[in-house]
Amino acid sequence: MITGLLLAGGRSRRMGQDKALLPVPGAQEETFIEHLLRLLAPFCQELLLVTRDVSQAADYAKYMLPSVRTVTDKLPDTGPLMGLYSGLSAMTTSHAFVTAVDTPFLQPELLAFLLSQPLTDRPVIPVVEERPQVLTAIYPRSILPVIEQRLLEGRRDPRSLLDHCAVQFVTMAQLRTYDPQLRSFLNLNTPEELADQQEKRAGKG
Numbered sequence: 001m002i003t004g005l006l007l008a009g010g011r012s013r014r015m016g017q018d019k020a021l022l023p024v025p026g027a028q029e030e031t032f033i034e035h036l037l038r039l040l041a042p043f044c045q046e047l048l049l050v051t052r053d054v055s056q057a058a059d060y061a062k063y064m065l066p067s068v069r070t071v072t073d074k075l076p077d078t079g080p081l082m083g084l085y086s087g088l089s090a091m092t093t094s095h096a097f098v099t100a101v102d103t104p105f106l107q108p109e110l111l112a113f114l115l116s117q118p119l120t121d122r123p124v125i126p127v128v129e130e131r132p133q134v135l136t137a138i139y140p141r142s143i144l145p146v147i148e149q150r151l152l153e154g155r156r157d158p159r160s161l162l163d164h165c166a167v168q169f170v171t172m173a174q175l176r177t178y179d180p181q182l183r184s185f186l187n188l189n190t191p192e193e194l195a196d197q198q199e200k201r202a203g204k205g
């Protein structure tokens, strides 16, 4: 049993407009948030959207699927680590697949592969170019006390967990089998990155 956690509580400062509501390059009718929720739904027994506060949750209400529950951060504006904490605290399953609202190219084949890994007390973290992809990963609920400690230290990034728990890493070679271009890990933070992807998608007709 797995919960899908979609973290959407950021401020999109670099993008200059809400990343969740951008149209997916190559699928202009669908926003990032709609696309990711639709993609996650068949894989997850429970689906939670983690927003920073009730006002943001209300902004997203019309993009929700009936099966999605919206939760809010225990403390807003404290980063993705708080989003992870709030989502894991609210879910009813033992493990969650976590993804970010600014990674619209998550590939279902890669997601299925990650979800086929044994679920233990160790997070399952893909590694791309030696960088752990902590926002496209699986976390056990049992990691909550470790997160709590990091939050108390003022940490905001889930990477801060990695020195404090055993991890099951997934190698780039394994990932490439299911997503040859590793597009699942491409996050769009700036208007330039978005325009670049729009151009590439348009080029594909």
Ligand SMILES: Nc1nc2c(ncn2[C@@H]2O[C@H](COP(=O)(O)OP(=O)(O)OP(=O)(O)O)[C@@H](O)[C@H]2O)c(=O)[nH]1
Pocket: 007, 008, 009, 010, 011, 012, 013, 014, 015, 019, 050, 051, 052, 073, 076, 077, 078, 079, 080, 082, 083, 084, 099, 100, 101, 102, 135, 189
């Ligand atoms: N729930 C929750 N999610 C967050 C928070 N901060 C960032 N996120 C999400 O984490 C992912 C990565 O966020 P970032 O790109 O680091 O930050 P951002 O605030 O979205 O963008 P910038 O303002 O440009 O840094 C996105 O899906 C964000 O929506 C937070 O405080 N709470």
